[in-house]
Amino acid sequence: MTAPQAPAPRDTASPPALVELDHVSKYYGNVRALEDVSLEVHAGEITCVLGDNGAGKSTLIKIIAGLHRHDSGAFLIEGGEAALANPRDALDRGIATVHQDLAVVSLMPVWRNFFLGSEPTKGRGPFKRLDVRLMRETTRAELLRMGIDLRDVDQPIGTLSGGERQCVAIARAVYFGAKVLVLDEPTAALGVKQSGVVLKYVAAARDAGLGVVLITHNPHHAYLVGDRFVLLKRGTMAGSHTKDGVTLDELTRQMAGGSELEELSHELERLSAPGGPGTRPAGEDAP
Amino acid sequence: MTATGQPAAPAARDERLLRTSPLRRLLGRPELGSVVGAVAVFLFFAVVADSFLQASSLGTVLYAASTIGIMAAPVALLMIGGEFDLSAGVMVTSSALVSSMFSYQMTANVWVGVFVSLLVTLGFGAFNGFMLTRTKLPSFIITLGTFLMLTGLNLGFTKLISGTVSTKSIGDMEGFASARKVFASHLTLGDVELKVTILWWAVLVAVATWILLRTRFGNWIFAVGGEAGAARAVGVPVIRTKIGLYLGVAFAAWVSGQHLLFSYDVVQSGEGVGNELTYIIAAVIGGCLITGGYGSAIGSAVGAIIFGMTSKGIVYAEWNPDWFKFFLGAMLLLATLLNAWVRKRAEATT
Numbered sequence: 015m016t017a018p019q020a021p022a023p024r025d026t027a028s029p030p031a032l033v034e035l036d037h038v039s040k041y042y043g044n045v046r047a048l049e050d051v052s053l054e055v056h057a058g059e060i061t062c063v064l065g066d067n068g069a070g071k072s073t074l075i076k077i078i079a080g081l082h083r084h085d086s087g088a089f090l091i092e093g094g095e096a097a098l099a100n101p102r103d104a105l106d107r108g109i110a111t112v113h114q115d116l117a118v119v120s121l122m123p124v125w126r127n128f129f130l131g132s133e134p135t136k137g138r139g140p141f142k143r144l145d146v147r148l149m150r151e152t153t154r155a156e157l158l159r160m161g162i163d164l165r166d167v168d169q170p171i172g173t174l175s176g177g178e179r180q181c182v183a184i185a186r187a188v189y190f191g192a193k194v195l196v197l198d199e200p201t202a203a204l205g206v207k208q209s210g211v212v213l214k215y216v217a218a219a220r221d222a223g224l225g226v227v228l229i230t231h232n233p234h235h236a237y238l239v240g241d242r243f244v245l246l247k248r249g250t251m252a253g254s255h256t257k258d259g260v261t262l263d264e265l266t267r268q269m270a271g272g273s274e275l276e277e278l279s280h281e282l283e284r285l286s287a288p289g290g291p292g293t294r295p296a297g298e299d300a301p
Numbered sequence: 302m303t304a305t306g307q308p309a310a311p312a313a314r315d316e317r318l319l320r321t322s323p324l325r326r327l328l329g330r331p332e333l334g335s336v337v338g339a340v341a342v343f344l345f346f347a348v349v350a351d352s353f354l355q356a357s358s359l360g361t362v363l364y365a366a367s368t369i370g371i372m373a374a375p376v377a378l379l380m381i382g383g384e385f386d387l388s389a390g391v392m393v394t395s396s397a398l399v400s401s402m403f404s405y406q407m408t409a410n411v412w413v414g415v416f417v418s419l420l421v422t423l424g425f426g427a428f429n430g431f432m433l434t435r436t437k438l439p440s441f442i443i444t445l446g447t448f449l450m451l452t453g454l455n456l457g458f459t460k461l462i463s464g465t466v467s468t469k470s471i472g473d474m475e476g477f478a479s480a481r482k483v484f485a486s487h488l489t490l491g492d493v494e495l496k497v498t499i500l501w502w503a504v505l506v507a508v509a510t511w512i513l514l515r516t517r518f519g520n521w522i523f524a525v526g527g528e529a530g531a532a533r534a535v536g537v538p539v540i541r542t543k544i545g546l547y548l549g550v551a552f553a554a555w556v557s558g559q560h561l562l563f564s565y566d567v568v569q570s571g572e573g574v575g576n577e578l579t580y581i582i583a584a585v586i587g588g589c590l591i592t593g594g595y596g597s598a599i600g601s602a603v604g605a606i607i608f609g610m611t612s613k614g615i616v617y618a619e620w621n622p623d624w625f626k627f628f629l630g631a632m633l634l635l636a637t638l639l640n641a642w643v644r645k646r647a648e649a650t651t
Contacts, residue, residue, distance in 0.1 A: 101533060135517060143516060
């Protein structure tokens, strides 16, 4: 797509961010779900959003995906202010979201899932029909390109593993020309090996020139692939870094709440100081 | 997009797919259980009822099946889309009443009544759909409400207008003969009398199957019934899809209603109660998952055939028809069990 005519307000040298949130807030009644959060997503980069449960990650995703409207601040797509009406609108603007639990319809065959919502048709009038052949072949080819070698694109997608399902959803977004890929906890329910597979596809999507938003509560996964890191805590932004400005330890520390973690480790040390649980002989008294 | 350095696609076959025989493919079809059930019922009555195999019985059985099948096809689509319609049975009667009373009261050509009835019936369907998608209440409750309201309206209006529980005869009115041709005529081939409803039924099942398997709308039906949230997230118009499904049921109710009217020339206002369950049962026997997301329109037709064979077979076997309901219940349980068993076996071995 072409860049918008209006140049980005700040940096004229580089193109505007694909998606930019500028001090965005969202309230549900009197509940502050998100306040003053800013982030940038650039082409060929991965922006990680880190936070614990209830930090506001889901709200952030829903705003970018077009499920919710923000209450204040600015939401810019390629430098222009945007107001998304619904997920379809977001898709049309090139923002594809892979939700953690809303990614696929398990009873449907893989190929029907792959094209769901954007099915290609042929013929016209009452004979307009799904181009089933194209759908099957494309699904197979596109998945193979991402390195997923499916036995049978006709099998219900529910029979695939969690990692494979995430990969199908990512492959689908890439195929439909998404410019921005939003991934909600893609590794949350996965084992180590499967997480690695998914992260590989996330990196592949980045190398394909997409801007990626990776939502996670795992700083290790984030640091492996991320270029920018935004930390959320109780609805506010607790930190924003680029990769060269932060180390994994620092990220983990901030993520876990820094001083809180130190306190916790002291507490745990005190508890386990006299030899640790289970090692104490029955007769011996603790000091 | 860049390829990730994967090797080129292997040749057509995948060695891990251990020979998917056509039989195995067949076992994976949702309607298979019902076909096995239909064959079993057929053999059963062929043995116990002498006249069951006569050619003339064929027309009778098919007619009985068609009156159910016309409604069971859109009801099956609706169930695949994850919703129920308990108002479908009385909606047929409402449709017939509107058509008959409008023509009679306005002394209009009966075709005017027929088209007014189409609009009104689609209105009922739209009401169900809008209420469902607006309120987000379960369709069970919404359509139960519509069911009761229509039952009341049917009786109330008919008594108010004609003074009795049935409508006045429209048999001598203009257009009656041609409307009867379209909705309630029959063709005699030797001993076999084939009613026009069989044609309507065949066309509706064919169209429903086409929509379900080969159109975008069909893909959306599976999706909204399987996981509405996921469907919405990828841009499927969930609300439009569900309203469309209710309109489909309403359209079929109109066809059935016109048949009901033009088979005779009066309509009994209390008819239709209980039929909604018959349609659902036919769809379930035909392999529709009660929770949505899986099923077929052809299966609903097979379910309707099982119904037709059982209801007429009992008569041919010269049994007391009081036993019909018992048979039906047993059939429903057996067919559903068989479905579940076949599906499990098919999935385990693929």
